[in-house]
Amino acid sequence: MGIVVREYECGCRITSDKNYPSIKYCPKHKSAPDLCEALEGLLDWYDDLTLNNPDLESPIFWNPAIKALRKAGRKPKSHLM
Ligand SMILES: [Zn+2]
Numbered sequence: 001m002g003i004v005v006r007e008y009e010c011g012c013r014i015t016s017d018k019n020y021p022s023i024k025y026c027p028k029h030k031s032a033p034d035l036c037e038a039l040e041g042l043l044d045w046y047d048d049l050t051l052n053n054p055d056l057e058s059p060i061f062w063n064p065a066i067k068a069l070r071k072a073g074r075k076p077k078s079h080l081m
Contacts, residue, residue, distance in 0.1 A: 002015035002016050002017030002018075002020075002022070003015060003016050003017070005021065008026075010026045010028060010029060011026030011027070011028075012024065012025050012026045012029055032072070036069060036072050036074055039065055039068065039069060040069065040074065040076065042065070043062075043065060043066075043069075043076055043078060046059065046062075047078045066078075
């Protein structure tokens with residue numbers, strides 16, 4: 001439990017219990033690792049799809065997805081880049 005030392009707008013909270021700090025993530029930030037994995041899976045799937053369908057263009061979400069993954073410290077790979 002502990003004392004709430006700081007609460008962010010998103011809902012993430014830093015708490016302190018007997019001077020031992022910990023972070024309680026909001027749902028969005030708690031799910032961030034899963035979202036990264038899911039997004040990488042989608043990009044891989046689309047990447048494979050374009051290998052057999054070269055006429056397919058990058059979807060509108062492509063660049064924002066690549067940018068978001070890089071922001072998260074991931075290194076997305078694709079033959080489309
Ligand atoms: Zn948060």
